[in-house]
Amino acid sequence: xxxxxxxxxxxxxxxxxxxxxxxxxxxxxxxxxxxxxxxxxxxxxxxxxxxxxxxxxxxxxxxxxxxxxxxxxxxxxxxxxxxxxxxxxxxxxxxxxxxxxxxxxxxxxxxxxxxxxxxxxxxxxxxxxxxxxxxxxxxxxxxxxxxxxxxxxxxxxxxxxxxxxxxxxxxxxxxxxxxxxxxxxxxxxxxxxxxxxxxxxxxxxxxxxxxxxxxxxxxxxxxxxxxxxxxxxxxxxxxxxxxxxxxxxxxxxxxxxxxxxxxxxxxxxxxxxxxxxxxxxxxxxxxxxxxxxxxxxxxxxxxxxxxxxxxxxxxxxxxxxxxxxxxxxxxxxxxxxxxxxxxxxxxxxxxxxxxxxxxxxxxxxxxxxxxxxxxxxxxxxxxxxxxxxxxxxxxxxxxxxxxxxxxxxxxxxxxxxxxxxxxxxxxxxxxxxxxxxxxxxxxxxxxxxxxxxxxxxxxxxxxxxxxxxxxxxxxxxxxxxxxxxxxxxxxxxxxxxxxxxxxxxxxxxxxxxxxxxxxxxxxxxxxxxxxxxxxxxxxxxxxxxxxxxxxxxxxxxxxxxxxxxxxxxxxxxxxxxxxxxxxxxxxxxxxxxxxxxxxxxxxxxxxxxxxxxxxxxxxxxxxxxxxxxxxxxxxxxxxxxxxxxxxxxx
RNA sequence: GCUGCUGUAGCUCAGUGGUAGAGCACUCCCUUGGUAAGGGAGAGGUCGACAGUUCAAUCCUGUCCAGCAGCACCA
Numbered sequence: 114x115x116x117x118x119x120x121x122x123x124x125x126x127x128x129x130x131x132x133x134x135x136x137x138x139x140x141x142x143x144x145x146x147x148x149x150x151x152x153x154x155x156x157x158x159x160x161x162x163x164x165x166x167x168x169x170x171x172x173x174x175x176x177x178x179x180x181x182x183x184x185x186x187x188x189x190x191x192x193x194x195x196x197x198x199x200x201x202x203x204x205x206x207x208x209x210x211x212x213x214x215x216x217x218x219x220x221x222x223x224x225x226x227x228x229x230x231x232x233x234x235x236x237x238x239x240x241x242x243x244x245x246x247x248x249x250x251x252x253x254x255x256x257x258x259x260x261x262x263x264x265x266x267x268x269x270x271x272x273x274x275x276x277x278x279x280x281x282x283x284x285x286x287x288x289x290x291x292x293x294x295x296x297x298x299x300x301x302x303x304x305x306x307x308x309x310x311x312x313x314x315x316x317x318x319x320x321x322x323x324x325x326x327x328x329x330x331x332x333x334x335x336x337x338x339x340x341x342x343x344x345x346x347x348x349x350x351x352x353x354x355x356x357x358x359x360x361x362x363x364x365x366x367x368x369x370x371x372x373x374x375x376x377x378x379x380x381x382x383x384x385x386x387x388x389x390x391x392x393x394x395x396x397x398x399x400x401x402x403x404x405x406x407x408x409x410x411x412x413x414x415x416x417x418x419x420x421x422x423x424x425x426x427x428x429x430x431x432x433x434x435x436x437x438x439x440x441x442x443x444x445x446x447x448x449x450x451x452x453x454x455x456x457x458x459x460x461x462x463x464x465x466x467x468x469x470x471x472x473x474x475x476x477x478x479x480x481x482x483x484x485x486x487x488x489x490x491x492x493x494x495x496x497x498x499x500x501x502x503x504x505x506x507x508x509x510x511x512x513x514x515x516x517x518x519x520x521x522x523x524x525x526x527x528x529x530x531x532x533x534x535x536x537x538x539x540x541x542x543x544x545x546x547x548x549x550x551x552x553x554x555x556x557x558x559x560x561x562x563x564x565x566x567x568x569x570x571x572x573x574x575x576x577x578x579x580x581x582x583x584x585x586x587x588x589x590x591x592x593x594x595x596x597x598x599x600x601x602x603x604x605x606x607x608x609x610x611x612x613x614x615x616x617x618x619x620x621x622x623x624x625x626x627x628x629x630x631x632x633x634x635x636x637x638x639x640x641x642x643x644x645x646x647x648x649x650x651x652x653x654x655x656x657x658x659x660x661x662x663x664x665x666x667x668x669x670x671x672x673x674x675x676x677x678x679x680x681x682x683x684x685x686x687x688x689x690x691x692x693x694x695x696x697x698x699x700x701x702x703x704x705x706x707x708x709x710x711x712x713x714x715x716x717x718x719x720x721x722x723x724x725x726x727x728x729x730x731x732x733x734x735x736x737x738x739x740x741x742x743x744x745x746x747x748x749x750x751x752x753x754x755x756x757x758x759x760x761x762x763x
Numbered sequence: 764g765c766u767g768c769u770g771u772a773g774c775u776c777a778g779u780g781g782u783a784g785a786g787c788a789c790u791c792c793c794u795u796g797g798u799a800a801g802g803g804a805g806a807g808g809u810c811g812a813c814a815g816u817u818c819a820a821u822c823c824u825g826u827c828c829a830g831c832a833g834c835a836c837c838a
Contacts, residue, residue, distance in 0.1 A: 219833095318832090318833085322766095325834075331765060331834080334766095375811075378828090454838075491836085492835085493830090700800085702797090702800070702801090703796095710799080
């Protein structure tokens with residue numbers, strides 16, 4: 114019999130007969146290792162202890178102490194155990210797929226009746242019984258015809274489809290968890306008793322399309338989370354609660370920032386506090402753009418369909434546009450306008466007004482452009498996905514040769530803005546030419562290279578998404594990472610060879626002939642609404658001092674301090690701070706609590722002592738201690754902190 | 764848009780086939796209190812909208828609207 118040699122993590126090399134399984138290898142080393150092992154990593158692939166190895170390989174035996182493989186096995190086995198529990202309880206339910214996802218797994222079922230929360234409880238209970246039974250797990254490789262015949266006999270049409278979709282040459286594996294069988298690529302644990310009965314939880318049930326396609330049947334997806342220990346599960350559930358506490362919809366209410374209501378779904382009603390943050394951010398962006406050589410413009414919200422027909426949006430995106438019909442005097446037909454869903458066609462109109470020379474390029478036109486898009490009802494989410502929003506939009510008209518320098522300049526601006534707003538980390542993705550596109554290959558070559566070279570001036574790591582560019586040009590997407598590790602795509606930089614053509618943008622070149630400019634669409638924040646949502650969640654409501662809607666509350670301890678509070682507040686306001694006096698007939702405890710809940714960064718408490726000394730006592734949000742200082746000193750200190758980052762040090 | 768769930772006071776929620784309640788918030792009174800809720804009283808609701816069943820609907824049924832979770836979508 115042929116021999117294979119296996120390399121162990123410590124560098125040792127040992128020979129085994131071909132076809133040896135990791136379980137046998139473990140047993141050959143030590144019975145204790147055989148007992149502890151749950152899977153193997155063979156040449157980097159996650160390997161079932163029962164799979165035979167046919168050739169030389171590097172092998173590592175995994176135990177429950179190895180977090181990544183352990184969690185994958187636990188979650189994957191639990192997906193099977195859940196599917197089995199569901200079919201035990203409701204044999205008529207059809208099974209489909211059940212992959213491992215972050216923190217857990219899901220499994221999609223086809224069942225006419227919806228699963229209820231009570232059903233989830235029953236399923237969990239049955240799962241624990243299956244775990245307690247310590248059913249053995251077994252694997253076999255079948256041929257395609259047998260697997261298809263089996264699933265047809267079982268009345269599992271989805272599984273038949275899955276078997277048919279497995280590429281030629283890949284093994285078709287069947288797994289048994291006790292008497293229950295599932296098609297699965299594995300690997301799995303050795304018996305259900307290895308699963309932690311107290312470290313998983315079924316979370317929710319929701320609809321999901323078969324194979325992720327909206328044209329297919331909607332299945333019922335049950336989500337579960339699982340960890341190795343009960344404490345890890347508890348920690349995860351606690352983390353979810355903490356994340357819920359920084360939900361911008363909740364904080365928006367608590368901090369009185371904004372609200373949404375039925376009569377204007379997806380459109381934000383900004384309250385004084387929220388609008389203050391919004392305006393502060395907008396003012397900041399306006400300064401940054403001006404300093405970076407942009408010129409600000411403002412274009413109409415309501416624009417005749419004719420322009421959208423010219424730009425091509427009418428054909429492609431009409432269903433997502435808000436239409437405004439007007440019965441004009443004397444006209445037979447109503448005039449149809451659209452609320453602009455984007456600013457670019459209007460910006461080309463500004464560009465086209467008057468003949469442009471190559472000397473005018475690059476021309477950077479910026480607009481805080483108010484846009485409306487009819488987003489699908491189910492997609493809306495607080496400030497994160499709305500129907501009415503404002504972009505920090507700008508279009509750069511330039512020559513092909515200027516793309517690289519413009520892109521490099523933009524990258525510098527973007528990273529500086531993100532850093533100012535508290536996001537040090539962001540990732541870049543370059544999407545290159547798709548199959549269907551406009552523009553010559555020479556132009557695409559030039560543009561893609563320009564974007565790539567611009568990135569390389571800033572950093573080495575970026576992701577390439579081949580074929581994912583828009584039909585009109587390559588693009589960069591920027592994803593920032595927030596305080597709890599979530600990623601948000603905000604910035605974008607897109608070259609466009611199409612719109613200048615469609616809308617007839619031109620410039621007179623050095624040669625006296627007319628040329629077509631390239632248009633660069635770019636945004637840093639994306640939409641103000643969404644970015645503010647991200648900021649609120651990133652800071653859990655505790656916005657940096659310069660952005661905080663109410664920076665200082667002057668709270669009196671006794672009513673004798675009211676005049677001093679008025680004087681203090683006036684001084685703060687005169688120094689440009691957003692300060693309010695709270696002279697209500699309430700105890701200081703009450704005021705401190707209320708303004709802490711409202712995320713006011715600084716409370717100045719004034720009692721008899723402060724009145725007598727002409728001082729203020731500073732209490733900062735999240736800190737226990739207080740400091741008593743002279744008023745002038747406090748004003749100087751706070752005014753310094755209130756200076757926006759781009760104006761610091763001036 | 765699809766599937767499921769939800770919609771009662773500003774907020775968080777309880778409740779019933781005979782038109783409603785709690786806590787917090789709000790108003791007034793008492794209290795002048797030193798760093799996360801002092802005490803008392805009061806006011807506040809077309810029970811998401813529209814139909815239907817019923818002697819009677821906030822409650823049952825249907826349609827619609829909105830929200831939540833997920834899926835799909837996101838120029």
